[in-house]
Amino acid sequence: MTMLSLVVILPIAALLLKGAAFGPGEVWRVVNTERTWAALSLSFRLSLLAALFNLVFGVLLAWVLVRYRFPGRSLLNAAVDLPFALPTAVAGIALTALYAPNGVFGSFAREFGVQIAYTQLGILIALIFVGLPFVTRTVQPVIEEIEREAEEASATLGADRLYTLRRVILPMLMPAALTGFALALARSVGEYGSVIFIAGNIPLLTEIAPLLIVIRLEEFDYDGAAAIGIAMLVISFAMLLAINLVQIWSRRRIGFV
């Protein structure tokens, strides 16, 4: 317990104390500058998009991995964990190398007049990368547990496959998928290492909030950094709360789980 308080609680308390010391008005004054506001809104907007993509793709991936049999399935299953295992700085430079205008995918995209790295699209790809495993890993065990009887019953009652998926399977997956979504979102918002290389880091355009904190710290503007940090904590907390509420609502609507 002492260690928990020493390593985790004390540092966070220090940040909150700092916030209390200069009060909500001062925090708002820092956040309400054009550059900070742009960075915060960019971080949360792109994280939401990335988490939404991962919600859809993650459920699809989990379904394919559990239900279908094809060569290379176990390899694919192991690859899902790679974003967890690969250090973020490594992922960052690797993604940049691939999606930069002279990289393998980047030069392909340039043929069509699309630039990926050093734009918001690049940031989105990095955020999708880091959040990829969460939804798949939370949904996979649920799909494994589903009993075929429910689907068979639905089919004998005249439902076609799509209807069964939509009305029988999907509601069962919802709570787990939302948990994965929340985890992916929290991870993307705070992500730093894999984003800064591919982002280009142009203020107002491709500068994410965690980077702005680092910049403020390098300028020894500790108050400014703390204010952004507090704003991030508050917004993340509010979003996680909202997701929890949605989850409670969806559980109540389905009536079990």
Next chain:
Amino acid sequence: MSDTPSSLRPRFRATTEEPPLVRWFLTGIAVAGLGLLVIAPLVAVFAQALADGASAAAASLGNADARSAIWLTILVAGIAMPLNAAFGIAAAWAITKFDFRGKAFLITLIDLPFSVSPVVAGLCLVLLFGANSLIGGWLVAQGYPIIFALPGIVLATMFVTFPFVARELIPVMIEQGRAGEEAALTLGAGGWRVFFTVTLPNIRWALLYGVLLCNARAMGEFGAVAVVSGKIRGQTATMPITIEMLYNEYLSVAAFSMAAVLALLALVTLLLKTVLEWRYADQRAANHRP
């Protein structure tokens, strides 16, 4: 109508399956998505590292700064990991074997580092231990700087890897219950003896699993460490920090060579994890047998 050739007769498939075309389509999306987003970057790391041949890659890892970065990373993980493992066991033990108020709150607190940005974690440490804070100023005056030095890097690493061991242990220990420990106690075993002969053997796979994940994260942590390390080459630059510095100096081969070392570590971690999951599944199945 009864003599239609068999190839024209509709083929029946199970009602709980999608049509083959849909199956191929979904599988294709899954494979393509993972290939583009996950597998391609991994391949790119090794391709870029070996762009000028294996000897250039090896040479870039042999210089003094690279060696010191590797050594520092091993040292930091070597300190942070045992401490977090010990804490994880203690926390899981307290949570699963005893009842007390505020248990749910404690579990939430353990998970907290997962929902805090690593950069914010580093920021918290700077505010707490930085040279112009109360504690930090005093420690610097005594000659023990925390920020921009080894202790800060270790603390930042511990913060971000804090939940791993406890999270793996808690479900396993809940499942196993307290009966084993209680039986040992009634047979006269002391607290430590119960732990080493009853609890530890039961949780060893989960513990190993947690330590493995903790280690992978500890060696690869970038955001939190970047804030507190000060990035002094040869002194406080860990491997991920060195990768950033080399990359920003356009030393592509050197940066990707070091990245390749970490990527290999990640691959070994995944391999061990798969093996453990497999062993662990056996053990879990054995435990479930009546």
